[in-house]
Amino acid sequence: MLLSCKLKKNETVVDNVPNKKWWKEAVVYQIYPRSFKDSDGDGIGDLKGIISKLDYIKSLGVDVVWLNPIYSSPNDDNGYDVSDYRNIMKDFGTMADFNALLKGMHERGVKLVMDIVVNHSSDEHEWFNQSRSSKNNPYRNYYHWWDAERGKPNYRYSLFDVNHDAWKYDSVSNAYYLHYFSRKQPDLNWENPKLRQEIYSMMRFWADKGVDGFRLDAFQFAAKDTTFPPFPKGFESNFIQYYAMVDGLHDYLKEMNREVFSKYDVMSVSEGAGRNFQDAHDLVDEDRNELNMAYAFEAVDIAKPEGYSLLTLKNVFTKWDSSFAKKGWLSIFLANHDQARIVTRFGNDAPEFRELSSKMLNTFLLTMRGTPYIYNGDELGMTNIRFDKIDDYRDMQTLNEYRYQKSKGANLKDFIHRLGFESRDNGRTPFQWDTTTNAGFSTGSPWIKVNPNYTTVNATAQEKDPNSILNYFRKLIKLRKDNDVLIYGKYTLLDKDNPDVYAFTRELNGKKILVLLNFKNKNSVANTGIDLKHVKPLINNYTTASTRESLRPYEAVLYEL
Ligand code: GLC
8 A cells, every 4th residue: 555644844755655554553562461460469460450550551652462361271381271262260360350351451542462372272171171081082183192002103392391202191092192382281183174163263252352363372383294204303403393384374374364363353463483584474474364473583582691692683683674674564572471581681680781771672672663562571671580499480391391401410500590591480570560568469479489679670660760761661652653664664774793783774754763772781883874963862761962972881872864
């Protein structure tokens, strides 16, 4: 679609901004319900807790909330093991609470995206109870079974299993079932049209309630070669190449689009973008009629306890952008509930740099091309908790991997040190609301420890401070909303080989914005060749005027050129 727009001088130019959509313009705020706000003192966050914070959510300026799974679940994997897709987890509340939450969001102009976990269900789902009960049960083909009479199936790697083995023997019917994740997360058999119809009908159930979108959990793994051929030894170090985008997946997505997405004004996003750019385009290009966007992991995987190279980060974001410059749409993120905190991984959580580097990273997320996903707590600069005892961890993946490493005789001290940097639990500690007990998260005993830095890092303190990370974050969102160029504008990397500074421009309809980000804890110079002497910054994460000659540690500044 061609859009015409008015420039300051009243001349009309035509610009080929492709297809404006609300989900391209949205900022998505991800809420991890278990850790957001507990309303009833049981130590677990809940829907009423979220309802009590709707004005806070609205005040951020975000447009969409993505909620991690809230369905009935035995919580082997904090809700990613669903035992009833049409009901609410007891810990989180009731369907009446859900209806009230959705209503409260819509009243405030905030949309809601549900997490759809259908690569697998819980082993406590009724389908699985039926399926495992006998080989002739009508639900047998809802899951992947391998009869033990045929011998042991070929090895499949499990991401969460304590032995890394994705086949679990079940004596009830003398067969193995497949689970790419934990033993309590058996994989659903998407080859079965009945199963597929059940899923679409469940998705319509939520869409009919008025939800505004779906995030498809681990869906790139849903299709399988059900002959289960052998894979080369060591394939697990590169398992995405074997597990993602197997034949059939695009047919399922096209069918899901016909049966669900096309009937509602909903957005759809897939976790994982396949094995390469072509896969990612095949998932999201409009003429494919599958999904709206996907998120690729290449960038988040760069951060390591030893550090990371900014040149690599720039290269990753730039090549993804150029691949999607003309067609398709990207999502932009550096964290979610499966990652540790951005300021610890990509910035610097030392007291003197935490605020500056948090603001700098949020500037990056909110000025790139693509839909930004912000993980709750990152608007406050929450940091990793770095537990030093394995007993403090709650995440099943972390605990199973610890047992696995132990069984292999690995150095457990090193392993725990690593967890302090990368365990998912670092991003799951309770949201830090204020300085009262348990950071105002719960009056009971929290399901996971609160980060002791809540006495200084909390929302209430930041509300009062006009220069806080929180208030800077709000300003950034407003800036993005007020400047279409930050949403649709062309992205161009400048000073490509600078190892310290990320410099880029965004351009649309004759408007051009320069973004300068110093990713280092020292003064750094950006060699953009642009004379900034007479240009006024649009926003700066320092309160004192920018020197223009060099960027101060973790300085972030935007100029309109
Ligand atoms: C996805 C989720 C993660 C979950 C896994 C299994 O990667 O983001 O939290 O553990 O799928 O459902």
